[in-house]
Amino acid sequence: MRLLKIELEMIRLELAQERKAYLEIADQLAVLERASMDLKTERDLWMERYFKALAARSSRRPVIPPGILRRLLWLCHPDRHGDSEAANTATAWLLSQRKR
Numbered sequence: 169m170r171l172l173k174i175e176l177e178m179i180r181l182e183l184a185q186e187r188k189a190y191l192e193i194a195d196q197l198a199v200l201e202r203a204s205m206d207l208k209t210e211r212d213l214w215m216e217r218y219f220k221a222l223a224a225r226s227s228r229r230p231v232i233p234p235g236i237l238r239r240l241l242w243l244c245h246p247d248r249h250g251d252s253e254a255a256n257t258a259t260a261w262l263l264s265q266r267k268r
Contacts, residue, residue, distance in 0.1 A: 215257070219264040232265050 232240070241262050242248075249255035 215260060219260050222261070223264040232262075237262060237266055 241259060244255055244258040244262065246252065246255040246259060
């Protein structure tokens with residue numbers, strides 16, 4: 169009986185250590201997820217600035233005809249490509265071309 173009590177106490181201590189480690193990792197994950205969201209927001213702001221600067225700089229280039237632009241937007245739209253980063257980038261660039 170004494171051995172069982174000792175074994176049970178060891179299991180309780182191990183379980184407490186595992187729970188503490190789990191909670192620490194969960195906290196770290198939450199911090200990383202917040203940092204990831206902040207970085208994505210900052211990336212989006214910089215991409216927007218980049219495309220505005222690119223559109224302003226490329227004002228000497230020929231304008232994409234509206235019909236072609238509409239087709240290109242339809243073809244590369246993120247909804248058609250699982251909201252991929254490439255589709256978002258291409259769509260943002262095409263939309264910046266529309267505003268010229």
